[in-house]
Amino acid sequence: MAEILVLVDQVDGEVKKVTLELLTLAGRLGEPAAVWVGPGYEGAKDRLAEHGAAKVYVAADEELNSYVVAPKAALLAQLVNEKSPAAVLVPATPEGKEVAGRLAVRTGSGVLTDVVDVAEGFVAEHSIFGGGVIAHAKVTTGTPIIAVRPNSVAPEANPVTPAEEQVSVALSDADRAAKIVERVVQEKGERPDLTEAAIVVSGGRGVGGAENFSIIEALADSLGGAVGASRAATDAGWYPHQFQVGQTGKTVSPQLYIAVGISGAIQHRAGMQTSKTIVAINKDPEAPIFELVDFGVVGDLFQVAPQLTEEITKRK
Numbered sequence: 001m002a003e004i005l006v007l008v009d010q011v012d013g014e015v016k017k018v019t020l021e022l023l024t025l026a027g028r029l030g031e032p033a034a035v036w037v038g039p040g041y042e043g044a045k046d047r048l049a050e051h052g053a054a055k056v057y058v059a060a061d062e063e064l065n066s067y068v069v070a071p072k073a074a075l076l077a078q079l080v081n082e083k084s085p086a087a088v089l090v091p092a093t094p095e096g097k098e099v100a101g102r103l104a105v106r107t108g109s110g111v112l113t114d115v116v117d118v119a120e121g122f123v124a125e126h127s128i129f130g131g132g133v134i135a136h137a138k139v140t141t142g143t144p145i146i147a148v149r150p151n152s153v154a155p156e157a158n159p160v161t162p163a164e165e166q167v168s169v170a171l172s173d174a175d176r177a178a179k180i181v182e183r184v185v186q187e188k189g190e191r192p193d194l195t196e197a198a199i200v201v202s203g204g205r206g207v208g209g210a211e212n213f214s215i216i217e218a219l220a221d222s223l224g225g226a227v228g229a230s231r232a233a234t235d236a237g238w239y240p241h242q243f244q245v246g247q248t249g250k251t252v253s254p255q256l257y258i259a260v261g262i263s264g265a266i267q268h269r270a271g272m273q274t275s276k277t278i279v280a281i282n283k284d285p286e287a288p289i290f291e292l293v294d295f296g297v298v299g300d301l302f303q304v305a306p307q308l309t310e311e312i313t314k315r316k
Contacts, residue, residue, distance in 0.1 A: 002030040002086035003055070005079060007072065007099065008048070009091045013040025017196045018091040020051045020155035022148060025118055027052040027158055030086050034162075035079065037072050038065040045162070052158035057167045067171070068178040069095060073102035075169040080107050080143050087122050092147035100147045109142025116152040130247050130266035131273060150195055151253035151274065192226050194243060199225030199256045202245050202272070203233055206261020206282065206301055210238040215305050216260055222312040228252065228272075230262045246271040261301045264289025281305060 004026040009016040019034070026032035034053040036044075041058050048056060057079060064071040076088060076099070088103065090096040092114050104111035117125040119136075122144045126135040139145070194200065201223065203216035213229075220227045229239040231246050245252055247270040257275035262268060264280070264287055272278070273292060280289045281297045281304050290296045297304055 003033045003083060004030040005057075005076065005083075005085045005088045006032055006034050006053070007076065007088070007090040007096065008034050008036050008044075009093065009096065010036070010038075010040065010044060013043045015044045015047050016091070017155065018093070018148075018150040020047070021150065021153040022089045022091065023048070023051045023053055024156045024158070025148065025153050026089055027156075029118060029120070029122065031055070033057060033083075033085065035059070035076060037075060038062060045164075049162050050157055050159050051155060052160055053162050054160050055163045055165065057165050059167050059169060061168060063171070064169070066180055067176055068180060069098050070102065070175040070178065071169065071171055072099050073106060074171060074175050075167070076103050077106035078169050079167070080109075085143060087118075087144040087146060089118075090145070090147050092149045097147050100145050104142075104145050107142055107145075109145050110139030111145040111147070112137055112139060113147040115146050115148045118146060118148070122146070127270065130270040132266060149251055151251045154253070191220065192224075194226045194228055194245075195250050195252055197226035197252070198254050199223045199258075200228050200245070200252050200254045200272070200275070201225055201258045201260065202228035202230060202262060203239065203260050204230035204262030204268070205232040205236075206263075207233060207238065208261075212302075213239055215302065215309075219258065219260070219305050219309045219312075222309045222316075223256070225254070225256070230265075230268050259289055259293075260305055262289055263287045264292060281308075 006022045009019045023032045031054045032052050033055040036058045090100050100111050112124045115124040116127045123138050201220035228245040229243045234241045234244040246268045251271045253274040255276045257278045259280045278293045279295045280293045281301050285298045
């Protein structure tokens with residue numbers, strides 16, 4: 001089978017969920033070959049193997065982490081030229097999309113971003129206008145470079161024993177033009193990362209204000225889940241923008257998604273509609289969110305949500 005390069009998204013050796021999604025997708029289309037950049041591979045190799053990385057190209061030089069984006073594009077371009085892969089898959093994160101663009105320029109290839117699925121022949125699927133339109137596209141020049149939106153594909157275990165190859169890349173002066181001079185570790189609470197959480201509880205306009213988001217947080221904490229928010233809530237300053245779920249925010253696909261006081265506008269639905277089980281609490285029985293849910297509660301969130309939290313806490 002043709003080799004498909006998968007850029008590993010990792011932080012300090014911790015492999016992000018989107019990488020496992022890309023490996024799963026690559027396994028449907030060819031032979032997944034993970035590309036690891038920087039130190040920390042030894043602690044992550046088992047997770048890559050568990051999800052089908054038949055081969056791993058390891059560029060362990062710590063210098064590659066000292067510069068912004070360009071070294072990853074340079075390494076991938078080198079591998080494209082040397083290995084002639086069938087395609088390159090990268091996460092459609094801000095960094096991943098920049099890597100994709102730079103790689104396309106370096107290799108003279110076409111690039112597709114914000115892809116939600118890839119079919120045989122590397123025909124990419126795009127979900128646009130909030131999921132109202134599905135479009136298909138295909139790269140016609142060079143090696144297809146495809147940036148896949150996180151939480152678009154369910155990761156599947158496919159244990160293998162990877163072949164490992166140590167690689168290196170010579171960086172040009174241009175690759176070193178933007179250097180990282182400081183890293184600040186953002187303090188994290190006990191809640192899981194929003195895009196990787198199995199349970200997400202989101203609040204919207206119906207919450208009524210920043211002070212009332214404690215109700216959403218309490219429910220999420222009782223379930224061991226993450227907290228999200230609609231665009232209306234973040235634009236109003238009730239909750240930080242990095243927790244926005246929706247077309248212009250983050251896409252989530254948890255096992256359980258609870259929408260509290262969210263009407264369900266198409267912008268929000270585009271970011272959570274692939275969740276496995278969806279529950280909504282809203283006092284408006286005509287709210288669009290009820291068209292999408294598995295379970296709906298028509299009621300006052302200020303009564304329903306605390307009661308739900310209390311019952312969950314009792315049953316722990």
